[in-house]
Amino acid sequence: MSRTVYVNGEYLPEEQAKVSVFDRGFLFADGVYEVTSVLGGKLIDFDGHAKRLQRSLDELEMKNPVTKDELLGVHRELVERNGIDEGLVYLQITRGAADRDFAYPDGAEPTIVLFTQSKPGLAESPKAKTGMKVISIEDQRWGRRDIKTVQLLYPSMGKMMAKAAGADDAWMVQDGQVTEGTSNNAYIVKGNTIVTRQLSNDILHGITRAAVLRFAAEAQMQVEERPFTIDEAMGADEAFITSASTFVMPVVEIDGAAIGTGTPGPVAARLREIYLEESRKAAI
Amino acid sequence: MSRTVYVNGEYLPEEQAKVSVFDRGFLFADGVYEVTSVLGGKLIDFDGHAKRLQRSLDELEMKNPVTKDELLGVHRELVERNGIDEGLVYLQITRGAADRDFAYPDGAEPTIVLFTQSKPGLAESPKAKTGMKVISIEDQRWGRRDIKTVQLLYPSMGKMMAKAAGADDAWMVQDGQVTEGTSNNAYIVKGNTIVTRQLSNDILHGITRAAVLRFAAEAQMQVEERPFTIDEAMGADEAFITSASTFVMPVVEIDGAAIGTGTPGPVAARLREIYLEESRKAAI
Numbered sequence: 001m002s003r004t005v006y007v008n009g010e011y012l013p014e015e016q017a018k019v020s021v022f023d024r025g026f027l028f029a030d031g032v033y034e035v036t037s038v039l040g041g042k043l044i045d046f047d048g049h050a051k052r053l054q055r056s057l058d059e060l061e062m063k064n065p066v067t068k069d070e071l072l073g074v075h076r077e078l079v080e081r082n083g084i085d086e087g088l089v090y091l092q093i094t095r096g097a098a099d100r101d102f103a104y105p106d107g108a109e110p111t112i113v114l115f116t117q118s119k120p121g122l123a124e125s126p127k128a129k130t131g132m133k134v135i136s137i138e139d140q141r142w143g144r145r146d147i148k149t150v151q152l153l154y155p156s157m158g159k160m161m162a163k164a165a166g167a168d169d170a171w172m173v174q175d176g177q178v179t180e181g182t183s184n185n186a187y188i189v190k191g192n193t194i195v196t197r198q199l200s201n202d203i204l205h206g207i208t209r210a211a212v213l214r215f216a217a218e219a220q221m222q223v224e225e226r227p228f229t230i231d232e233a234m235g236a237d238e239a240f241i242t243s244a245s246t247f248v249m250p251v252v253e254i255d256g257a258a259i260g261t262g263t264p265g266p267v268a269a270r271l272r273e274i275y276l277e278e279s280r281k282a283a284i
Numbered sequence: 285m286s287r288t289v290y291v292n293g294e295y296l297p298e299e300q301a302k303v304s305v306f307d308r309g310f311l312f313a314d315g316v317y318e319v320t321s322v323l324g325g326k327l328i329d330f331d332g333h334a335k336r337l338q339r340s341l342d343e344l345e346m347k348n349p350v351t352k353d354e355l356l357g358v359h360r361e362l363v364e365r366n367g368i369d370e371g372l373v374y375l376q377i378t379r380g381a382a383d384r385d386f387a388y389p390d391g392a393e394p395t396i397v398l399f400t401q402s403k404p405g406l407a408e409s410p411k412a413k414t415g416m417k418v419i420s421i422e423d424q425r426w427g428r429r430d431i432k433t434v435q436l437l438y439p440s441m442g443k444m445m446a447k448a449a450g451a452d453d454a455w456m457v458q459d460g461q462v463t464e465g466t467s468n469n470a471y472i473v474k475g476n477t478i479v480t481r482q483l484s485n486d487i488l489h490g491i492t493r494a495a496v497l498r499f500a501a502e503a504q505m506q507v508e509e510r511p512f513t514i515d516e517a518m519g520a521d522e523a524f525i526t527s528a529s530t531f532v533m534p535v536v537e538i539d540g541a542a543i544g545t546g547t548p549g550p551v552a553a554r555l556r557e558i559y560l561e562e563s564r565k566a567a568i
Contacts, residue, residue, distance in 0.1 A: 005305060007305060014306070017304065017305045017306075018302035018303060018304055018305060019302060019303060019305055019310060020301065020302055021289060021291060021301045021302060021303055021376075021397045021399065022298070022301075022399075023310065025310050026303060026307065026309050026310045026315075026376075026378075026434070027317075027376070027434060027436070028434060028436040028437055028440050029313035029434055029435045029436060029437050030436075030437050030440060031310075033311075060437075060441075061444075090384060092305075092310075092311070094310075099401065100374060100399075100401065102436065102439055102440045102442075102443040102466060102467055103440070103443045103444060103447060104440065104444055113305045115305065115306075115384075117383065117384065138427070140426050140427030140428060141426050141427075142424050142425050142426045142435070142437075142438055143422070143424030143425075143438075144424060144438075149437055150310070150311060150312060150313055151313045151426070151435045151437055152311070152312040152313060152314075152386065153312055153313050153314050153344075153426075153433055153435055154426055154427075154428075155386055156312050156314060156386045156387070156388065157344075158386075159386040159387045160345075160387060160388055163387060182386060183386055
């Protein structure tokens with residue numbers, strides 16, 4: 001069955017969901033995106049994603065073609081039309097179509113695209129029970145990773161490097177310190193302390209990251225927001241990642257070395273449980 | 285009149301020239317491009333662009349959907365159909381459309397798009413007589429600038445920063461040294477010596493750069509391929525850029541400071557003349 005996709009005000013069968021070859025998203029990667037999880041047919045952390053979307057648009061001086069309420073309406077309509085119980089809603093806004101020129105065009109209307117991906121078993125992921133393996137790679141991305149742009153080629157390459165090494169993902173390292181995973185924030189745990197890199201232009205300001213750190217504090221865990229090295233990660237008791245589509249996911253191996261016992265640790269498991277429980281409660 | 289655009293084997297009116305919203309060029313900037321100049325209805329340096337295209341594709345393990353001869357045929361057909369005397373042919377190849385996943389898809393067919401831009405007066409550009417003004421900005425791009433990908437958001441931002449400062453372009457600076465312009469290679473001249481950054485992953489391997497350095501050597505000019513600073517540029521006799529669409533273009537001001545006499549210098553003028561003359565001769 002063909003999915004329904006939203007393109008600039010229209011609900012279309014996915015085969016007809018197209019954009020101009022002159023779209024600046026296609027020609028210049030001049031676009032931003034968000035991915036919102038769906039659990040039980042409801043949206044997780046929609047407010048957080050809408051807020052970060054606006055920040056990305058503002059940073060790039062890009063117009064937002066929709067109000068937050070309209071955006072919520074389109075999310076819900078797609079979830080409904082495509083019968084999504086567990087899955088994702090992907091949203092992308094670009095600066096629109098115009099004759100090719102590096103300078104931003106005058107008067108172009110932004111392009112907005114939303115589609116869904118059904119992911120049955122998203123919450124009960126088997127990976128949450130076995131844990132992920134990661135490799136470390138050099139962080140070669142551009143300098144404004146706080147803006148959620150579609151310049152995702154290096155993260156894609158990183159995912160392929162991980163795959164080639166028999167791992168699930170790559171942690172990126174800059175000046176000897178871990179920045180983040182290819183599409184997730186990275187954490188280690190030592191004793192009762194969770195360590196994750198502080199917010200800056202070097203990493204994505206994860207919506208799930210913010211929620212998980214809040215839940216961690218509420219659960220009396222210590223949180224240190226600072227950089228850490230791969231060596232420190234290898235000596236940690238636990239490691240995990242967070243993202244909108246994986247929630248909290250344990251990491252059990254880095255560059256072939258087991259972390260702690262080499263099995264998912266209690267902190268990651270507990271945070272995943274809390275995150276899913278609280279997110280389901282707050283889902284809209 | 286609507287241009288004719290080439291998309292995956294079809295010649296279409298530009299209004300109908302579209303790609304899937306699932307195209308990885310749109311979702312991941314997972315695509316590469318080339319721009320070839322047209323003078324007198326003929327292609328400049330086509331071989332060089334075709335060769336660099338193949339290199340970019342190889343670096344990204346991306347399939348080339350066309351042979352070099354087919355590519356030449358499409359270039360010529362578009363120049364003919366769109367009546368281009370002076371202008372550009374833009375070419376983009378992406379990894380194709382597939383359900384969104386950071387990992388490269390199995391079995392996706394590459395997307396290929398070509399279109400033209402008519403630029404009457406390209407060779408007789410008034411800017412070549414007055415010279416360009418540039419500003420310096422930090423180079424925030426990713427680490428593989430030798431691959432000609434569509435991750436062009438930062439160069440676009442740079443062009444807008446230049447515009448806001450009343451300049452024409454920006455030279456990007458990394459670790460205190462100039463890398464290149466937003467869409468061109470950067471040069472300074474001191475005495476009889478031309479200085480331009482050596483090839484590496486830090487800069488684009490300009491097709492026009494290679495030709496101009498060859499012509500410079502043939503004209504008994506000294507060429508030093510090494511990094512230089514903005515301070516060194518400010519103390520130079522001349523500065524200029526090269527690119528497929530600007531050929532050789534003098535730079536007369538950097539960050540508000542005049543270079544040399546503040547007018548286009550003889551070396552840039554001579555190299556532009558030679559480049560245009562030789563390129564017209566070799567055009568196909």
